[in-house]
Amino acid sequence: MSILVDKDTRVAVQGITGRQGSFHTRLMLEEGTNIVAGVVPGKGGQIFEGIPVYDTILEARLKQDINASIGFIPPPFAAQSILDAIDAGLEVVVSITDGIPIHDMLKVKDELKDKRTYLIGPNTPGLITPRQAKLGIMPSKAFKPGCIGVISRSGSLSYEVCDELSKANLGQSTVVGVGGDSIPGTTFADLIPLFEADSETKGIAIVGEIGGVAEEKAAKIIKEFCSKPVVALMGGESAPPGKAMGHAGAIVTRGKGTFKSKVEAFRDAGVRVVHKPKDLVQALNSLLSAHR
Amino acid sequence: MNLYEYQAKEIFAKYDIPTPRGKVVDGRSDLQKAFEIIGKDKFGMVKSQVLTGGRGKAGGIKAVDTLDQGLDAMQGLIGMKIKGFPVERVLVEERLKIKNEYFISITLDPEESLPVLLISPKGGMDIEEVAGEYPEAIGEYVIKLQADLPSFAMIELVKNLGFQRQLWGDLINITSKLYRAFCEKEATLIEINPLIETVDGKLIAADGRLNVDDNALFRQPDVSEYKQEFKDMVLKGKGVDYVDLDSGEVGVLCVGAGMTMLTMDLVAHLGSKARCFLDMSHGVNPAGFKAALDLLASEPDIKYVLVNMFGGLTRMDEIAKSILEAIDKFDGKFTKPMVLRLQGTNADKGQEIMREAGYQVCSELEDLLDRFKEMLREEK
DSSP states (O other): OOSSOOTTOOEEEETTTSHHHHHHHHHHHHTTOOEEEEEOTTOTTOEETTEEEESSHHHHHHHSOOOEEEEOOOHHHHHHHHHHHHHTTOSEEEEOOSOOOHHHHHHHHHHHTTOOOEEEOSSSOEEEETTTEEEEOSOGGGOOEEEEEEEESOHHHHHHHHHHHHHTTOOEEEEEEOOSSSSOSSOHHHHHHHHHHOTTOOEEEEEEESSSSHHHHHHHHHHHHOOSOEEEEEEOTTOOTTOOOSSTTOOOBTTBSOHHHHHHHHHHTTOEEESSHHHHHHHHHHHHHHHO | OBOOHHHHHHHHHHTTOOOOSEEEESSHHHHHHHHHHHOTTTEEEEEEOOSSSOTTTTTOEEEOSSHHHHHHHHHHHTTOEETTEEOOOEEEEEOOOEEEEEEEEEEEETTTTEEEEEEESSOSTTHHHHHHHOGGGSEEEEOOSOSSOOHHHHHHHHHHTTOOGGGHHHHHHHHHHHHHHHHHTTEEEEEEEEEEEETTSOEEEOSEEEEEOGGGGGGOHHHHTTGGGOHHHHHHHTTOEEEEOSSOSEEEEESSHHHHHHHHHHHHHTTOOEEEEEEOTTOOSHHHHHHHHHHHHHOTTOOEEEEEEEESSSOHHHHHHHHHHHHHTTTTOOOSOEEEEEEETTHHHHHHHHHHTTOOEESSHHHHHHHHHHHHHHHO
């Protein structure tokens, strides 16, 4: 088991013939991902690595029974490609693109409101169920199948955390990067119930940071619904308020979203908060053995 | 990109939002022009242009009566630092006869993923305190992606806040223009504080803030023109995300914003403080590193450099080569003490390249922090 994607997920790659798209399609195939279609307007009818290419995602959806997509699309066109994938009724839509204009994302979020689609990202390395499905650009080496569900706003930190987990023999059920933008698709709070319901996931690791209210909302859900041990690695303690720290999401707004408010919300929900990747591994290990 | 007050007001003027008469000034001849534009009866206010709040309380705004006083004020302000931000220019404006000060702001509500309008009859310097003490004095309206603000809802809003009837028209008019600018310029924040009601009943934007989404600059030509004035935007053009942290002694260089932020925290836990944040995510090449090292070398407050890299797709041998090539451009003399950690893809090769060039490199985070501690001890 896992959440959102596994070996049976049927994936379309938007932008499959581009520089990034073609490079990462090969790496995703190596991980075992079931890629059944590519989408590039104007290149319909071509074959890439044995995968048929279609002009639109709707056409791909009609010809192949796809249920997920990942897009390697430049920022000016990325929001439209996400809207196309939502329109096609896909269950999981991943957007790697870093730099989508925020006002474009407002329209995407509006469109998502009454849909069942999980949009992962944008500005994310994607998600991975190790050795089954990778819809993303993360280095496969850092990941290993196992029982920890991982959710992260930061790409680089999630690699480091998973690398430490893997080295300590704590593999991952599914790792989801929700992305660093201030307007993300799927949030921590959306993912916690999925991990709670997944029988394979025994513990949850959250990699959070200042800005936005994703951690506070996640804490609320954890307090109400989550029976599994949760540990959070939090970044941004020393960041001065009011500064955007690279991730647009890390803007401290209107009193909410501070390091303190997030840590307090987590502690109140019984989540152990740590400061270093190694401490996260230790905390999970001890909680898991106590939980058994 | 956060614009200076004078730039925000230039955009306001394009939307017919009334602003005080005036001119941005960085020297004597410009000041003379500003004086002529304003006229001696209304001369003048001299306002330092810095991207931080609270400049009035910090002595960054001077009221003057004569050209000579204006010159003194300008010379006193330019070169001064306000909360760590150096003043390079002043905005010289007419003096307004103030009856009341109001507040209008449109920003993004991350919880709703929608724009939200905030409006208050208690504008001025302490709007954050007002928000805390009298939340009922701030009206809030979540805008549901419509093209225009609905006028009935606006009337309700300003009426309930106790604005006088004769102001409603102008107030709603300015708010609508502000919303149009917010959408068209793809802002993340647009704000007038204070919006001044003059003694003769006119509304004028006495101060202005406009933050535009960096990701939208490619299709915002008139805002993009201001880019060259911001160090961080110039670096961003080279693939380096730079955040000036105003005080501290360590230049932190990483790949990935999350990694950079966590590294800053770890530096703070060791009793030191990061002076700046450099995320090389899009600048892993010699030119990117050269730009980053230039900045680290030029900033006198930065005494140490801490490099913490965990590469997924970024290959550590490429990073090592890029760093060395950038250092070469300093004639091989980048003199600030530096500790390095290279981990992840091709870490072995990267570490070897750095060692051969005479640099010590760590592979584990704990070792990096230990070495950093040692460096602090040696230098102090």
